Amino acid sequence: MRRTIAAAAASAVAVLPLLVSTPAQAADDATVVVVHGVPGLTVDVYGSADTTYSPNEALLKDFAPGTVTDPVTLPGGTYNLAVFPAGDAPTGTPAIEAKDVTVPAGANISVVAHLTADGTPTLTPYVNDVKPVAAGQARLVVRHDAAAPAVDILAGGTPVFTGLANPDEKTADLPAGSVSAAVALAGTTDPVIGPADLTLAEGTSTIVYAWGSAADGNLALAVQTIGGLHSAPSGVPSGTADLPADRTPVLLGGVAALALLAAATTALRARRVGA
Amino acid sequence: MSSPHPQRPWWMATVVLAAVGLLAVAALTGWALSRPGPTSGDGTAALRDSPSASATGPAPTPSVAATARPAAPTDLAGARSGPPPVRVRIPALGVDATVRPVGVQKDGAMVIPAAPTSVGWYRFGRAPGDAVGHTVIAGHVATQEDGPGALAPLERAEKGMRVEVTTADGATFRYTVSGRALIHKKALPVDEIFARDGAPRLVLVTCGGEYIPALRSHRDNVVVTAVPVR
Numbered sequence: 239m240r241r242t243i244a245a246a247a248a249s250a251v252a253v254l255p256l257l258v259s260t261p262a263q264a265a266d267d268a269t270v271v272v273v274h275g276v277p278g279l280t281v282d283v284y285g286s287a288d289t290t291y292s293p294n295e296a297l298l299k300d301f302a303p304g305t306v307t308d309p310v311t312l313p314g315g316t317y318n319l320a321v322f323p324a325g326d327a328p329t330g331t332p333a334i335e336a337k338d339v340t341v342p343a344g345a346n347i348s349v350v351a352h353l354t355a356d357g358t359p360t361l362t363p364y365v366n367d368v369k370p371v372a373a374g375q376a377r378l379v380v381r382h383d384a385a386a387p388a389v390d391i392l393a394g395g396t397p398v399f400t401g402l403a404n405p406d407e408k409t410a411d412l413p414a415g416s417v418s419a420a421v422a423l424a425g426t427t428d429p430v431i432g433p434a435d436l437t438l439a440e441g442t443s444t445i446v447y448a449w450g451s452a453a454d455g456n457l458a459l460a461v462q463t464i465g466g467l468h469s470a471p472s473g474v475p476s477g478t479a480d481l482p483a484d485r486t487p488v489l490l491g492g493v494a495a496l497a498l499l500a501a502a503t504t505a506l507r508a509r510r511v512g513a
Numbered sequence: 514m515s516s517p518h519p520q521r522p523w524w525m526a527t528v529v530l531a532a533v534g535l536l537a538v539a540a541l542t543g544w545a546l547s548r549p550g551p552t553s554g555d556g557t558a559a560l561r562d563s564p565s566a567s568a569t570g571p572a573p574t575p576s577v578a579a580t581a582r583p584a585a586p587t588d589l590a591g592a593r594s595g596p597p598p599v600r601v602r603i604p605a606l607g608v609d610a611t612v613r614p615v616g617v618q619k620d621g622a623m624v625i626p627a628a629p630t631s632v633g634w635y636r637f638g639r640a641p642g643d644a645v646g647h648t649v650i651a652g653h654v655a656t657q658e659d660g661p662g663a664l665a666p667l668e669r670a671e672k673g674m675r676v677e678v679t680t681a682d683g684a685t686f687r688y689t690v691s692g693r694a695l696i697h698k699k700a701l702p703v704d705e706i707f708a709r710d711g712a713p714r715l716v717l718v719t720c721g722g723e724y725i726p727a728l729r730s731h732r733d734n735v736v737v738t739a740v741p742v743r
Contacts, residue, residue, distance in 0.1 A: 373707075374617030374637060414616075414637070440616075440637040441709075468637065470707035472621035473698055476664070477654040477720030477731045490541040497534030501527045508523030 266343040268314050272298065272307045275352035275383045275449030276359050277456045279303065280324040281333065289337065291320050291328035300324045304449070306462045314343030319361075321351065336361055348462060352383035352449050355404040362405045366443065366464060373471045376414040376438035379445040381407040386452035388424040392433070393417045400424065414440035421448050421457070431457045441468025554672030554692030559738045560647065560705045562712040595642025598634050598686075600679040601650055601717070606670060610663035612650055612678075629653040629662030638707050641678050641686040646709040648678070651718040654731065664719040667693070670737045676715060688715045688739035695721055695733045706736065715739040 272283065283298035284291040298307065301324070317339045320332035334351060341347065346366040354360050364381060371377050380391050382404045391399040391408070394417060399408035401424050420432035431448060438444050443464040450457040598612045615624035615633035626633045632652030639646035652664035676688040696702070706716050715738070722733030 372617075373621055373623075468709060470703035471617050471623040471635070472703065473701055474623050474625070474651045474706075474718045474734055475618075475720075475730065476625050476651050476718060476734065477656075477662075477724075486544050487541060490537050490544060494534050494537035494541060497530045497537060501530035501534055504523050504530060505527040508521075508527060511523055 266314060267311045268341045268343060269309045269311055269346045270341065271309050271348045271462055272301070273348055273350040273352075273383075273447055273449075273460060273462065274301050274303050274305050275350055275447055275460060277303050277353075277450050277454065279333070281321045281351075282324050282326070282328070284320045284322065284328050284332075286318050286320070289318065289335075291322075291332070293328065295328070304458055304460050306460055312341055314341055314345070316340050319349075334359060334361055339363075346464070348445065350381070350383050350405075350447060350449075352405070352447075353385040353451055355385060355387065357385040357451055357453065360405075364407060366445065367409060368443070368464060368467060370467050370469045371411050371441060371443075373469045374414060374440060375411045376440055377409060377411050377443040377467065378417075378436075378438055379407055379409045379443060381405070381445065381447050384448045384450050384452065384457055385454075386423075386430070386448070386450075386457060389421050389430070389448065390424050390426070392420045392422055392427060392429065395420075395427065395433075397422075397427070412438060414438055419446065419459075421459075431459055434459055436461070439463070439465075441465070443467055549669045549671075549693075551695040552693060553670065554690065554738075556692040556694035557696070557702065557705065557736055557738050559691040559714055559740055560702070560708065560711070560716065562714070562740075595640035596680040596682040596684070597636065598641055598648065598650065598678045599681050601632065602677045602679075603666070603670065603674060603690075604677075605674045606666035608663060608666055610652060623649070623651060625651055625653055627653075627656070629656050629659050629665075632663055635707065639709055639713070641680055641715070642684070643713060645711060645713060647707060647711070647714045647716050649707055649716045649718065650678075654720040654735070657729075662719065664717060667717055667719050667735045667737050668695075668721050670717075675742075676717070676739045678715060686715075687742040689742055690737055690739045693735065693737045696736055697722075697733055698731075701734050701736075713741055715741075 280300055280302045282296055283301055284295045285297045286295050319336045319339060320328065321334040322328050322332055346368045348364045348366055350362050350364065352360065352362065362383065380399055380402060382389060382402045384404065388401050388403040390397040391402060398410065402408050415438060417436050417438060418433045419436045420429035422429050430452065436444060445462040447460040448457065449460055597614050601612055602609045610630065610632045612632050612634050613626060614636035615626065616636060618624050623635055624633055629652060632650055635649040638649050641648050653662040654665045655661045670690050670693045672690055672692060674690040676690060678686045717737040719735050720731035721735035722731050724731050
């Protein structure tokens, strides 16, 4: 396994910091999450300014397959990243290495260590869509990071995304709620992964990674969520009829008018009688 | 020769009638003065309050070391809100309504329960027990089918009135009205009303202002803001 991973080294692009010396301005920081989708190997991840790595440059220890890191906030910049089997000294040729990785300021990125369709380990960065979703909606993103042919994604047994191939992604904004999600080979409805119940929380993005290897029978799902994408409802339509009119002013006004009119009449009469 | 003062009964009637008339005018004036104004207290200002300093931690600083966590689909539920509100009361206005959770209509507006005696809590927003953000409860002022709604008296809400919200777990949250505002629907500050961060607030919304029969709708929303009683 280590040999196959080492073979992957070059193709990478990736992330993770190094030389984070200054506290960054939040607005310009990039947010980075790392996803481990290579079966069978627990790793340590190192970051460095050069291509030699030392123990104190460890970013992640004992990073197990099928896990997702919490978001790491980094200033935009250029980083180097290396992956070594867990516990090994960070010397020699890394299992996976990504050099001169540019992290744009303000970006939200997920870097996924995974197998290509033919089973070669690689690193793929995805830029996450963090535009707000409409009120009541949730975003679902599915990424094919497994050593498997193109797949269809089923929700409640019905295909919602079709023909998704490694390492592509598909996305849709759906009403918030629970869906029963499954992965089937393209053109079929017989699940190769799942079904699994997914809670699509309102105002969040749920990113589902299909990872593992079909040949080895270890296909699985990993899930990342991004919150805070909610929008407010457009309005509060809280009335379809007018309140019954308040009769008080009509009543009082009528009484006043009648009484004053009558008073005027009687005053005239009194004058006439007195004259 | 009859009475030496034949005009006296007429004068007395005049005086009595004039007095009645003036009393009615005075009552009318009093009624007009007692009408609730378009705003009370500080309107919706409390919606823009930030959480107290103690509630906000230090700004997160970039960290080099990341923390890995399991990513099983079951971890997805995310942070849950507190228990939903089931009842809202404003004793001074005689408001006592059952509350049920509601979402969003097809057109993007908040769902309002059809029966005006029942009011809706925006379930995607915050709940009374949450440390930050606004709990939004809204109800019809009236419907053609059922007449006045439970929140119709909101137009008379005044600063300082007590509001009690009971949640599904039986807890009662107490608030004090900090303001009331009449806001044109097209200018309703929805981002402020439905904010999920900022200081915890209760926002009660119904309709008010001029009724436009052609649209079967009021021109304005009545927005009452209340702050938690510590």
